[in-house]
Amino acid sequence: MHDTNITISAPIGRDLQGQTRAPGHLVYEALYTAILDRRLAPSTRLSKETLGRIFSVSTGTVQRALSRLAEEGAVELAPNQVASIARPCERHARELLEARLMIESQAIRLIGNRLTRGQLDDLRAMVERQxxxxxxxxxxxxxxxxxxFHLRLAEHSGNPWLPDFLAKLLRRAALSIALSRSRAYSEAACDEHQAVVEALAAGDAERASQLMGRHLNNLFARLRFTPPPTEDLRAAFQGKLDSVQRRRA
Incomplete structure (x- = not known):
């Protein structure tokens, strides 16, 4: 297990713009950002008492933040046990991939060939910032x-429901990517984003949709998943005892 390692970037109770925020939301956001920034590794133990002292909040406030992260698959909560950062889950990541494929591919088809030069330049600038x-x-x-970038494309679809649906998926997908500890977003991913933009610039929304599907599948392929630890003692020794006995003979 790893130790808790969190840096607070803004005073508790206020966000970076000085606006008042609920303590539970601040704890949630700080933990969420620490996972994305890889300052909290999978299996890191999250003591409510320690976190309460770090953020100067009650353990109940910490519990609410941990419960929210558990709902998103970022934290493992078990009765009578200390919470911990979740291990990457291939099933969870694949489910997110399937949902994103349905929403994002359709969003790009809806865009068609109606993006303005300014909108295309904005998308190119987003790729450059990546x-x-x-x-x-x-x-x-x-x-x-x-x-x-992905959310902006959904906004250009003209369907106001798609960005709302996608925003929730993107937050969960970000956690899944960070927990995998792999270089999912690489130079190749930036090139894939660029290719989508140029296909849209050429007025070929169908090709852009196909390129987005390929990008999302490539993103999933770059993730790395380690098997969960074995808790079944019988399974741990299944088929292994015969070889041990032969060596002792």
């Missing part, structure tokens, strides 16, 4: 910029 984050080693910033 490359800058990649060069700076800003992992959390890179995921944030990539998510903004």
């Amino acid at each position: 490359r800058q984050c990649l060069a700076a080693g800003d992992h959390a910033g890179l995921i944030d910029q990539a998510n903004r």
Whole structure:
């Protein structure tokens, strides 16, 4: 297990713009960002008492933040046990992938060929900011910029429901990507985003949709999943005892 390691970037009770925020939301956001920034690794134990002292809040407030993260698959909560950062889950990541494929591919088809030059330039600038984050080693910033790109495309679809649905998926997908500890967003991912933009610029929404599907599948393929620890003692030794006995003979 790892130790809790969290840095608070803004005073408790206020966000970076000085606006009042609920303590539970601040704890949630701080933990969420620490996971994205890879300051909290999978299996890190999250003591409510320790977190309460770090953030100067009650353990009940911490519990609410942990419960919210558990709902998103980022934290493991078991009765009478200390919470911990979740291990990457392939099933959870694949379910997110399938949902994103349905929403994002359709969103791009709805865009068609009606993007203005200014909108296309804005998308290109978003890809450039991703490359800058990649060069700076800003992992959390890179995921944030990539998510903004995907969300902006959904906004251009003209269907106001799609961005709302996608925003929730993107937050969960960001956690899944961060927990995998892999370089899912790489130079290749930036190139894939660029290719989608240029297909839209050419007025070929169908090709852009196909490129988005390929990008999302490639993103999933770059994730790394480690098997969960074995808790079944019988399964741990299944088929192994015969070889041990032969060596002792």
